[in-house]
Amino acid sequence: MFIDNLTPPPASAPWYFNSTLFAIWGGNTDVFLASDEADWPAKSNQLLETYKAQVTRLMAVGGRAFLFLNIPPIDRTPGMLKQSEAKRAAVASAIITFNTALSDYATALANEFYFSL
Secondary structure, three states, rough: OHHOOOOOOOOOOOOOOOOOEEEEEEEEEHHHOOOOOOOOHHHHHHHHHHHHHHHHHHOOOOOEEEEOOOOOOOOHHHHHOOOOOHHHHHHHHHHHHHHHHHHHHHHHHHHHHHEEE
């Protein structure tokens, strides 16, 4: 995942926990492919658990400021407009489910570690 690509900062541009922002984004493909499956809630939770594991790893290397980018309304993209109404509705619902869970996680993380949102 993304932390595997984290490299030490160069000496000329060090980063510090109080001045470095880690932006985390992903899941669009997961939502599109799995949104209309019966086990979407479980897959959504699995995706969120992956986020949580990565944040834990980032915190272990000093990360303290996080920006969680939610899934945009991909159900309204030109490609999705070619899909059935049922598929678009499933994707829209899946986005709401995942983004709500992500927001709840970010709030809980902020409360636990006294971060600002």
